[in-house]
Amino acid sequence: xxxxxxxxxxxxxYSFVTEDNICHWIAEGRLNELSLIKxxxxxxxxxxxxxxxFADALAAKAAPAVGSAVSATESGVPPKTSRLAITSLxxxxxxxxxxxxxxxxxxxxxxxxxxxxxxxxxxxxGGGLALAGIIVSAIFIFLIPLFVAMVLPALAAAKQKAQAxxxxxxxxxxxxxxxxxxxxxxxYYPAATNWCDxxxxxxxxxxxxxxxxxxxxxxxxxxxxxxxxxxxxxxxxPETVVIFEADGGWNLSGGKxxxxxxxxxxxxxxxxxxxxxxxxxxxxxxxxxxxxx
Numbered sequence: 001x002x003x004x005x006x007x008x009x010x011x012x013x014y015s016f017v018t019e020d021n022i023c024h025w026i027a028e029g030r031l032n033e034l035s036l037i038k039x040x041x042x043x044x045x046x047x048x049x050x051x052x053x054f055a056d057a058l059a060a061k062a063a064p065a066v067g068s069a070v071s072a073t074e075s076g077v078p079p080k081t082s083r084l085a086i087t088s089l090x091x092x093x094x095x096x097x098x099x100x101x102x103x104x105x106x107x108x109x110x111x112x113x114x115x116x117x118x119x120x121x122x123x124x125x126g127g128g129l130a131l132a133g134i135i136v137s138a139i140f141i142f143l144i145p146l147f148v149a150m151v152l153p154a155l156a157a158a159k160q161k162a163q164a165x166x167x168x169x170x171x172x173x174x175x176x177x178x179x180x181x182x183x184x185x186x187x188y189y190p191a192a193t194n195w196c197d198x199x200x201x202x203x204x205x206x207x208x209x210x211x212x213x214x215x216x217x218x219x220x221x222x223x224x225x226x227x228x229x230x231x232x233x234x235x236x237x238p239e240t241v242v243i244f245e246a247d248g249g250w251n252l253s254g255g256k257x258x259x260x261x262x263x264x265x266x267x268x269x270x271x272x273x274x275x276x277x278x279x280x281x282x283x284x285x286x287x288x289x290x291x292x293x
Contacts, residue, residue: 163211
């Protein structure tokens, strides 16, 4: 039987190696197609692939390597966790702080990650993370309409309250301008026919004549109690109406007939009194207001 000399991994030469020995070492992985050997009697070392007698052994060794590529799990290599799966779960959890806004992206990335994990044949891990990201994202997306239903009424109520406060402040400023005008007019309220013109110079800005809820386009959202026009300020009962919300315009004056039939504010009509205080009077109390000075 022919014998061979081989150069081992330690770069040492080993002589009188039989064909069976070489086949066994190929199976063990100690020799490969690039290993240098020579048949005893030959002058030069050549790669193992140039010896046809070892072709079957080399092919048998290569076959398991191909099979092992089918599944990364079978090779013993731990799968790499999918970054998309991690990102999906993070975005899903952030949906708690963004009212579900990031959950839409988290849902899409979770689906993509889950598909990639399944198609990787074990090379990618994180399927559980991707599934968790999908579920959490879906929950937040489902809850968005509920969040909106809860938040919108609160926002609307807050806006209405802010508008009512602005209107109260406007009437307060107009009432103050009327008192200043009265002091400059020897202690008498201005005539009811031109009260807006009379107090304009004391108002500072015409913005205070307009309620933020009034969409009629009129210059003034308030009316002056005609009963106190030209009357001495000090002789008017403190509870007498002086300024009130009305549908009218500049220099509008009159009595309770001008009161709004449909109040602009949910809680009632803004009214300014002779003593300078302002109230948001509910409908139930409108009939009790004092108009006679």
